[in-house]
Amino acid sequence: MSKILTNRKDDYAQWYNDIVLKAGLADYSAVKGCMVIKPHGYALWEHMRDELDKRFKETGHQNAYFPLFIPKSFLSKEAAHVEGFAKECAVVTHYRLKNDPNGGGVIVDPDAKLEEELIVRPTSETIIWNTYKDWIQSYRDLPLLINQWANVVRWEMRTRLFLRTTEFLWQEGHTAHATRDEAIEETKKMLEVYATFAEEFMALPVVRGVKTANERFAGAEDTYCIEALMQDGKALQAGTSHFLGQNFAKAFEVTFQDKDNKREFVWATSWGVSTRLVGALVMAHSDDEGLVLPPKLAPLQVVIVPIFNKDPEAKAKINNLAAELMATFKQNGVRAKFDDDDNTRPGFKFAEYELKGVPVRITLGARDMENNVAEVARRDTKEKESITLDKLATHAMQLLTDIQSNMFQKALQFRNENTTRVDTWDDFVRVLDEKAGFVSAHWDGTPETEEKIKELTKATIRCIPLNNEQEEGKCVLTGKPSKERVLFARAY
Amino acid sequence: MSKILTNRKDDYAQWYNDIVLKAGLADYSAVKGCMVIKPHGYALWEHMRDELDKRFKETGHQNAYFPLFIPKSFLSKEAAHVEGFAKECAVVTHYRLKNDPNGGGVIVDPDAKLEEELIVRPTSETIIWNTYKDWIQSYRDLPLLINQWANVVRWEMRTRLFLRTTEFLWQEGHTAHATRDEAIEETKKMLEVYATFAEEFMALPVVRGVKTANERFAGAEDTYCIEALMQDGKALQAGTSHFLGQNFAKAFEVTFQDKDNKREFVWATSWGVSTRLVGALVMAHSDDEGLVLPPKLAPLQVVIVPIFNKDPEAKAKINNLAAELMATFKQNGVRAKFDDDDNTRPGFKFAEYELKGVPVRITLGARDMENNVAEVARRDTKEKESITLDKLATHAMQLLTDIQSNMFQKALQFRNENTTRVDTWDDFVRVLDEKAGFVSAHWDGTPETEEKIKELTKATIRCIPLNNEQEEGKCVLTGKPSKERVLFARAY
Numbered sequence: 003m004s005k006i007l008t009n010r011k012d013d014y015a016q017w018y019n020d021i022v023l024k025a026g027l028a029d030y031s032a033v034k035g036c037m038v039i040k041p042h043g044y045a046l047w048e049h050m051r052d053e054l055d056k057r058f059k060e061t062g063h064q065n066a067y068f069p070l071f072i073p074k075s076f077l078s079k080e081a082a083h084v085e086g087f088a089k090e091c092a093v094v095t096h097y098r099l100k101n102d103p104n105g106g107g108v109i110v111d112p113d114a115k116l117e118e119e120l121i122v123r124p125t126s127e128t129i130i131w132n133t134y135k136d137w138i139q140s141y142r143d144l145p146l147l148i149n150q151w152a153n154v155v156r157w158e159m160r161t162r163l164f165l166r167t168t169e170f171l172w173q174e175g176h177t178a179h180a181t182r183d184e185a186i187e188e189t190k191k192m193l194e195v196y197a198t199f200a201e202e203f204m205a206l207p208v209v210r211g212v213k214t215a216n217e218r219f220a221g222a223e224d225t226y227c228i229e230a231l232m233q234d235g236k237a238l239q240a241g242t243s244h245f246l247g248q249n250f251a252k253a254f255e256v257t258f259q260d261k262d263n264k265r266e267f268v269w270a271t272s273w274g275v276s277t278r279l280v281g282a283l284v285m286a287h288s289d290d291e292g293l294v295l296p297p298k299l300a301p302l303q304v305v306i307v308p309i310f311n312k313d314p315e316a317k318a319k320i321n322n323l324a325a326e327l328m329a330t331f332k333q334n335g336v337r338a339k340f341d342d343d344d345n346t347r348p349g350f351k352f353a354e355y356e357l358k359g360v361p362v363r364i365t366l367g368a369r370d371m372e373n374n375v376a377e378v379a380r381r382d383t384k385e386k387e388s389i390t391l392d393k394l395a396t397h398a399m400q401l402l403t404d405i406q407s408n409m410f411q412k413a414l415q416f417r418n419e420n421t422t423r424v425d426t427w428d429d430f431v432r433v434l435d436e437k438a439g440f441v442s443a444h445w446d447g448t449p450e451t452e453e454k455i456k457e458l459t460k461a462t463i464r465c466i467p468l469n470n471e472q473e474e475g476k477c478v479l480t481g482k483p484s485k486e487r488v489l490f491a492r493a494y
Numbered sequence: 495m496s497k498i499l500t501n502r503k504d505d506y507a508q509w510y511n512d513i514v515l516k517a518g519l520a521d522y523s524a525v526k527g528c529m530v531i532k533p534h535g536y537a538l539w540e541h542m543r544d545e546l547d548k549r550f551k552e553t554g555h556q557n558a559y560f561p562l563f564i565p566k567s568f569l570s571k572e573a574a575h576v577e578g579f580a581k582e583c584a585v586v587t588h589y590r591l592k593n594d595p596n597g598g599g600v601i602v603d604p605d606a607k608l609e610e611e612l613i614v615r616p617t618s619e620t621i622i623w624n625t626y627k628d629w630i631q632s633y634r635d636l637p638l639l640i641n642q643w644a645n646v647v648r649w650e651m652r653t654r655l656f657l658r659t660t661e662f663l664w665q666e667g668h669t670a671h672a673t674r675d676e677a678i679e680e681t682k683k684m685l686e687v688y689a690t691f692a693e694e695f696m697a698l699p700v701v702r703g704v705k706t707a708n709e710r711f712a713g714a715e716d717t718y719c720i721e722a723l724m725q726d727g728k729a730l731q732a733g734t735s736h737f738l739g740q741n742f743a744k745a746f747e748v749t750f751q752d753k754d755n756k757r758e759f760v761w762a763t764s765w766g767v768s769t770r771l772v773g774a775l776v777m778a779h780s781d782d783e784g785l786v787l788p789p790k791l792a793p794l795q796v797v798i799v800p801i802f803n804k805d806p807e808a809k810a811k812i813n814n815l816a817a818e819l820m821a822t823f824k825q826n827g828v829r830a831k832f833d834d835d836d837n838t839r840p841g842f843k844f845a846e847y848e849l850k851g852v853p854v855r856i857t858l859g860a861r862d863m864e865n866n867v868a869e870v871a872r873r874d875t876k877e878k879e880s881i882t883l884d885k886l887a888t889h890a891m892q893l894l895t896d897i898q899s900n901m902f903q904k905a906l907q908f909r910n911e912n913t914t915r916v917d918t919w920d921d922f923v924r925v926l927d928e929k930a931g932f933v934s935a936h937w938d939g940t941p942e943t944e945e946k947i948k949e950l951t952k953a954t955i956r957c958i959p960l961n962n963e964q965e966e967g968k969c970v971l972t973g974k975p976s977k978e979r980v981l982f983a984r985a986y
Binding site: 029099148 | 521523525529532536537539556560566567569570576581583584585587588589590599602611624625628644645647
């Protein structure tokens with residue numbers, strides 16, 4: 003079997019691209035910076051979406067949908083927001099094409115110029131708070147707990163499939179509250195929803211933390227985040243939850259009458275995760291043979307591959323057993339497939355399902371079956387076992403549970419091994435260069451030092467972990483006093 | 495209780511708008527022609543999407559996602575397509591904003607002009623077939639059965655909530671086949687998926703038919719459609735399925751090697767339904783008190799409203815029974831809610847749930863309960879019955895089935911009563927003006943006559959029904975010979 007992918011250790015970036023393209027997750031498109039999400043990649047996103055959506059609804063949120071376009075003037079209304087978002091945007095200036103009078107196809111009709119340009123949403127705070135103005139009158143209208151599943155566009159110069167694309171899919175929650183405390187509680191609650199989703203469902207351990215002022219969302223008072231570690235030792239921000247204070251309420255004049263008949267500005271949060279999570283999933287778990295998918299997220303959890311010989315009786319036995327297994331799996335909600343395609347050799351199928359990350363493979367061979375056994379292979383460790391036929395289904399289902407937990411433990415161990423406490427500048431630079439991973443170090447708390455460290459090492463403060471241990475120390479760069487360590491890393 | 499909605503007979507259009515706004519389905523937005531889909535409206539769309547998605551997957555389709563933007567030149571590649579779609583489009587010409595040097599907020603950066611303008615997709619045939627070129631090499635890659643859930647933009651001058659908006663949500667299936675017959679079979683199969691979905695799930699009877707050349711999708715060889723009749727006697731196209739021949743394969747040079755090693759152009763279909771279906775649902779079933787929702791589609795199927803009195807013992811009894819009912823409903827997959835909000839009067843709740851279309855309401859009152867009964871009201875007929883307590887749950891669940899089938903039967907009867915065979919021009923005009931509905935009449939088969947009839951009466955040929963009875967006759971306008979009747983109507 004020839005090697006399908008570049009090895010991680012030879013070229014991690016190329017390995018990632020190889021996997022995304024060859025496992026059928028995504029493809030480049032004719033539009034610069036935009037990708038095509040292929041069926042296997044979209045199925046992963048669908049599973050993430052469905053699970054998150056369930057968790058959002060369980061915490062009282064409802065879905066809605068707001069316009070793709072935002073009037074240009076809206077972006078200017080919140081001072082910090084405009085700095086952060088009114089930059090690299092797709093701008094709609096015209097609303098009609100016409101046939102080129104010179105016969106050169108279609109051209110933009112100069113008579114169809116918009117009075118005010120429309121921006122393709124890079125995020126929806128402005129259009130949503132402009133709407134909330136009409137929806138919120140009284141404390142009885144609060145809290146307003148709304149989420150949107152949508153596409154957004156941020157014009158990116160350097161793009162990478164899933165990790166940074168001009169258009170991406172995401173969800174954005176936008177909630178409105180009567181008090182500051184309630185809004186902060188919501189911000190933290192949704193961060194925890196993201197964190198438990200990442201850990202329980204994606205088998206991805208994350209650090210829960212809060213961003214420094216430099217890294218805050220444009221328009222937020224505080225940005226909470228979950229940060230994950232990839233196999234090359236770089237960090238990846240996997241989700242953010244923002245406490246927006248009253249900034250957007252003030253910008254869009256959204257007030258409510260409280261119980262004492264006083265008018266107050268509304269408190270806000272917003273929170274989002276995106277198709278970037280698919281990239282995180284690949285980078286955190288996969289190997290040189292292809293994707294390794296956590297069973298809870300795998301579109302296909304178990305595949306049954308027959309090794310047919312020419313004996314029709316043996317073939318019938320295999321088919322019968324496969325049908326039995328498929329029935330059991332269906333009954334137990336296991337996503338399984340019996341791949342009895344005669345035109346493809348088993349070895350080719352093995353490689354294909356490995357590439358696509360199917361957690362469990364059962365091979366039904368005539369000779370094995372005479373001995374009342376079949377081979378069961380798990381994708382995460384590539385271990386194979388010979389299992390007696392009557393235990394096949396239960397064994398496979400137990401494996402799904404084991405793989406889910408093993409993948410999380412493995413990633414957690416990796417993160418622990420790659421989180422290094424350092425106390426000197428030399429160690430800081432050396433660890434970043436030689437080992438990478440998270441570097442836990444003291445920092446003097448100033449944006450200037452943070453900026454300087456980034457300039458010197460390309461490392462940023464990923465977060466100040468929540469419930470952080472308080473400890474006297476000295477800033478790793480300036481030597482000034484510090485009360486806690488923060489997490490640095492180079493990041494995607 | 496004051497009247498919330500305009501009556502249908504007084505002003506049908508206003509009644510429709512009232513319902514959409516006041517039942518919380520949608521709202522106008524700050525962007526001309528774009529709507530905000532509010533939680534109740536979005537929940538309806540979600541239920542439609544989930545059910546359709548299940549049916550698409552059962553018929554072998556996979557989801558994927560293609561870019562929002564289409565290079566302008568792509569639209570010109572298919573001659574008929576460009577005529578139909580390269581007109582009222584949102585055009586992205588720039589990719590950056592900057593601060594106005596004169597302090598007037600943000601302006602479009604003139605230095606950030608795109609070399610080639612991008613069109614916000616009005617439909618995705620072109621970008622998808624440009625991608626299929628890379629995905630299809632051999633007959634082994636076929637059929638390719640892909641669907642996309644997405645937003646699209648068609649710049650509309652006159653918009654109506656859900657029925658015609660500049661941006662709308664939809665799904666678009668795009669499939670590729672090795673033979674003409676297989677593609678035609680797919681086109682018809684997906685039409686039938688739409689038709690059974692509309693009838694079984696939305697309780698909306700539809701006529702399955704094929705469009706005349708005039709009404710065909712731009713770039714299709716044949717457009718199949720389902721047509722529904724609204725309560726005001728106007729028709730509404732509820733879904734279309736197109737046989738595209740080899741038009742897009744030729745425009746984008748998509749060929750495959752067949753089993754005999756010959757290169758052939760690929761055959762194509764596309765098919766779609768949109769958030770317009772929410773409008774159809776409202777217009778087909780609802781009444782002067784509000785929405786009437788088919789139970790299979792209703793986000794909330796049963797609501798339990800308590801009538802509390804001050805006796806704590808009676809209140810406890812009501813709460814216990816409600817808890818029991820809720821448990822039974824949950825166990826049976828019924829979407830139910832116990833509305834024990836003390837701050838709202840029962841009468842207000844009744845009106846609110848009627849407005850929102852909840853199919854079944856159970857009222858638990860202390861006095862009724864002493865007599866071992868409770869009142870159960872069905873939304874469709876507004877009948878109320880007194881039911882003994884131990885039969886409440888089963889009765890409510892039986893009602894859900896009855897309402898679903900009753901709503902379909904009622905709509906079917908309405909359509910039958912409002913489908914009129916006419917054989918003279920006078921009758922044709924008179925029926926359209928006095929009775930409306932579908933008019934079944936002979937037509938000479940020419941686009942000119944069709945155009946003339948539209949000019950004279952505003953009626954269009956909605957479709958030539960599938961499996962149409964063949965019958966000698968004379969065109970209702972020209973008197974020329976005809977072999978079958980077609981369905982005319984004024985339409986949304």
